[in-house]
Amino acid sequence: MSLLKVTGIQQQERGEPILRDIDFTVEQFQHTAIMGETGSGKTSLVKIIAGWVSPVQGEVFFNGERLLRIPEEKLIEGHKGIAYLNQQSELPGFLRVSQVLEYVNNLSPEEAQEIYDICQINHLLQRRTNQLSGGEKQRIAIARLLTTSPTLLVLDEPFSNLDTINKDILKKLLHDVGERLGITCIMIAHDPQDTLSWAKQLIVLRNGRIIQQGTPESIYYSPVDEYTAGLGGMYNIIEAADSKAFLAQWDYKSQPGRLVIRPEQLLISHDEYDPVFTIRDIIFHGPYSLLVVNNGSFSLRILVGNRQGYKTGKMVRLHLPAGSFHILP
Numbered sequence: 001m002s003l004l005k006v007t008g009i010q011q012q013e014r015g016e017p018i019l020r021d022i023d024f025t026v027e028q029f030q031h032t033a034i035m036g037e038t039g040s041g042k043t044s045l046v047k048i049i050a051g052w053v054s055p056v057q058g059e060v061f062f063n064g065e066r067l068l069r070i071p072e073e074k075l076i077e078g079h080k081g082i083a084y085l086n087q088q089s090e091l092p093g094f095l096r097v098s099q100v101l102e103y104v105n106n107l108s109p110e111e112a113q114e115i116y117d118i119c120q121i122n123h124l125l126q127r128r129t130n131q132l133s134g135g136e137k138q139r140i141a142i143a144r145l146l147t148t149s150p151t152l153l154v155l156d157e158p159f160s161n162l163d164t165i166n167k168d169i170l171k172k173l174l175h176d177v178g179e180r181l182g183i184t185c186i187m188i189a190h191d192p193q194d195t196l197s198w199a200k201q202l203i204v205l206r207n208g209r210i211i212q213q214g215t216p217e218s219i220y221y222s223p224v225d226e227y228t229a230g231l232g233g234m235y236n237i238i239e240a241a242d243s244k245a246f247l248a249q250w251d252y253k254s255q256p257g258r259l260v261i262r263p264e265q266l267l268i269s270h271d272e273y274d275p276v277f278t279i280r281d282i283i284f285h286g287p288y289s290l291l292v293v294n295n296g297s298f299s300l301r302i303l304v305g306n307r308q309g310y311k312t313g314k315m316v317r318l319h320l321p322a323g324s325f326h327i328l329p
Contacts (some may be wrong), residue, residue: 003028004049004152005185010056011044011208016042019208023059026152026201031178032186033195033216035231036205042188043087047184047206050154051079052086062152083150087157089141091129097140097187098125105147108212112147118176119143120169135166139173146181153177155187160192168196174198193235196220204228221262222326223268229260234290236261236300243327246298250320257327261320263290266302269319279314293318 002025009022019041034042047053049060054069061067063191068074078084105112106256119139124132132140138158145153158174159167175198177183179320189195195202196216204212204219212224223229226237238246238259247254277293277300284306291302291310302318304310312322 002026002061002185003030003221005061006045006049007061008311009045009048009055009060011041011048011053011055013044014327017208019048019055021052022210024203024210024213026184026186029178029184030200031174031184031198032201032203033199034188034203034205035190035192035195037227037231040205041208042205046084046154046156046186046188047086050082050084052077056083079150082154083145083148083152084154085141085145085158086155087160089139090144091132091137091144093130096125097121097127097132098128098131100106100140101125101144101147104144107147107149110295114180115146115261117145118180119146119173130316133166135162135169138162138166138170141313142177144285146177146183150183153185155185157188157190159189159191171198192220194232196232204231223260225258225328226258234263236263236266238298238300238325242298247320247325252320254327260326260328261300261324263301263303265320265324267321268302268304268308269317271317271319272320274317276315277318279310279316281313282310282312291316 004026007023009019010017011019014048014155022045034045036042048055051067059066062079071075078325082309119142121139124136124140157171160267162170176254178185187195199216202213202216203210206227212219212228219228220232223232229235238261240256240258243254243256243259246259275295277295279291279292281292283290287306288303291304293300293302293316
């Protein structure tokens with residue numbers, strides 16, 4: 001039995017459909033990220049999963065139990081065993097953090113302490129909530145949810161407006177929530193760097209529909225369309241009319257179709273049979289650089305290390321390993 005089963009979900013807002021025929025399952029410990037552009041229906045979907053609103057059609061089953069509808073079958077939003085952190089979660093003002101946590105805590109001191117350790121908030125317990133940074137408030141809000149002993153934690157864009165340091169702390173927190181507490185997570189996130197290394201399943205929404213779902217690797221390297229490719233990060237696109245000529249540079253043969261190639265799939269080569277490109281631009285990205293190269297017919301972006309002395313105007317050969325391109329359906 002799946003931990004979560006979503007079937008036939010339809011939702012409307014002001015008479016307009018915002019979710020259409022949503023079906024998927026989440027197994028226990030199968031951390032799931034929901035991706036999509038703004039307005040694609042992500043927040044509406046997780047509110048239904050968390051039991052905050054009811055769909056106009058369809059059902060959600062949690063541990064085999066159907067979530068009751070609001071307000072027809074129950075008046076209080078939420079569902080036992082599911083904790084939901086929305087984008088507007090606020091802490092009570094001017095209270096000490098320890099007081100905020102004590103109000104909802106039903107755990108033993110030892111269990112509570114493990115949550116405080118995971119959330120890295122021990123040093124914040126005596127501060128007042130109006131003395132906290134955004135990242136600190138986020139971790140305390142999550143700790144407050146964890147003290148309710150949920151089986152499923154649902155997070156709506158938890159990395160939003162966080163700096164890199166606080167993002168890294170939160171990523172470790174979410175990892176430990178799964179590993180140490182055995183809690184399954186569903187998360188909305190825009191940045192692929194926040195999801196690809198964490199999720200076991202990705203669900204891609206567009207215009208209220210699921211257009212692709214699968215492992216991060218399958219969606220990253222085999223996207224169903226250019227929209228999905230873009231959600232995964234940087235990519236090169238070769239139009240269908242040019243695909244045969246492009247692949248012929250490496251003596252590959254293929255049916256015509258739009259090609260998606262990730263920048264890291266193109267390699268600098270010293271093989272005299274590989275085509276020559278000229279470096280037109282170099283964009284520094286810290287541990288690596290992005291080279292923009294062109295050979296008169298095609299312009300590409302490739303990733304390289306920063307210690308190899310590349311300069312604009314320099315010519316390089318590129319190798320495209322067999323199978324390192326995806327033909328869009």
